[in-house]
Amino acid sequence: MNRFRVFLYDYLTLKKRIIILFLLSSLIPFAGIATVSYFTIYSIVSDKIQNGLQNSLKQVELSLENAIDNLNHTSQQLSYEGGVGRKLGELLSSTEPFERSQLTGDLKREFSVINFTNPSVGLTMYYFQDTQTYDFENFSVKPDFSLDKLPLLTSYYKISYYGPHISNNRFDNHYVLSALREVDLPNRENVYVYIETSFNLTQNIMNNDQYGGKNAHIFTDNDGRIAYTEVPDVFVKDTVFQGATNKQVDGYYWFKETSNQGWSIISVIPTADYNRELNRWFVQIFLFSLLFFSITLFLAWLLWKMVYGPLTRFNSEIKLMTQNRSVSLPVKTKIPEFDYLLGQFRQMKEQIWELFATVEQKEKRRVDLELEKLQHQINPHFLMNSLDTVHWLAVMNGQAEIDRFVLSLNKLLYYNLGKHKESATIAEEIGALKEYLTLQQIRYDFVFDVRILVDERVMSMPIPRFILQPIVENSLYHGLNDDGYIEITVELNEGVEIRVRDNGVGMTEDAIDQVLNRKSNDSDKVGMGIGMNYVKRMLHSRYGDKAKLEIRSVSGQGTTVILVLPLISEGS
Missing domain, CATH: 1.20.5 (Single alpha-helices involved in coiled-coils or other helix-helix interfaces)
Known part of the structure; x- marks a missing residue:
């Protein structure tokens, strides 16, 4: 149960859970009802079929008993005790032609009366076993008439019953029952009365089937031997019937009735026909179950659609929000x-x-204030140092140097303090950088090699104002000696790639991590800490995560700062 619960709640989707639970809640009660109904209907239908077959067979058995009793009664009239037999005895013992003629006429009249008053009687005659001849027959007899061919049902003192068998009437090929009674004449032996049931009587009795199925009949004698069978391929004539202890044998159900005379009639029906009504009910239940199952699935689908639509709307709303x-x-x-x-x-x-809008607006104001603060920190700092340099140059040197210094200073201050727009072109940024380097060479009276290589295709591209000077200033302040150099390259690859490389003392990993990843404190916001902090904040404000700042350094060999800026238009 726990495993099923884990499987149900951890792996199945909502749709599958709805369908499974809906099917279980609907099909389990239906399956229980169907099971109880099946066994109930099976019992009812089975009893109905068995009772129908048994009752039908009982009616057939009673009808056949009546027919045999009628043969017995008629044969008694023709025997010696019945009166007609005495006249036969007189005829057989008489030698006078006239008397024989009279007796013959009387016998024929008696036969006619008996046949007329017993319509259920067919062929009737006297049979002489010693000569195997017959006389006083009321119908023409078939030439191959023989008692040995007749199936014996039962035999009593002086009378035997046969059948069913084909009539010995030349003009009748229907099945009949027959009786053979010995006529006990005083001076003659082996004389018998042979009587058959009337035309089609036996067939009508056997076809009087209230069940209406494809049942067949079997007659057995007193010893259980099959005397007549309608299924000779399965139940062979002159063999003992093997269904004494089992109601089903060789693919047939059987039902038996035994007469008071000792013979039995058995009704057999194929198992498929016996189960036809049960199978018909089972098919109906199956079709109804299929319909019920389809309706259940349809209702589960409708329930899922009722839930799926709103879930889809919720999903769309969440996507739109993000x-x-x-x-x-x-x-x-x-x-x-x-x-x-x-x-x-x-x-x-x-x-x-x-x-979000409120937070974004506040954050933008905060960034703008920070940048404004950094610009006001950087520009006065540089201006004060430059003016101090002018003072000492004025004291130590002539006016030509002062003129050159002031000219470069004016150009640089004009560019750095220009707040009419936030960005400049790469060409303008490179020009301002050159003026800055001129001032640095005059200020420190120090000659260093600066190599600037710029791809002509990027000269007009926009770049944040005052972005290169802090990086170059970092190279000047950290490790350049008399033979030092700074190499600045600007190339166009997937973006604008700017490299500032020097051959100074280099930086440690901790220093690089401090510059790139840690936030600056107020105590750091002097000197070059201010410049690099400005570069990082400007890149983040201008490009977000699209720009890249990387520092590579080897101790004693120099440092390379790499800037990769995305390609955007000037108005972006």
């Missing part, structure tokens, strides 16, 4: 609970975006 600030048009799910939740979610989304 992608943009647009307000989606309200869509009704036609389910009050979900419509209420969607309304609350849209209100929450609007409040979140309003909060």
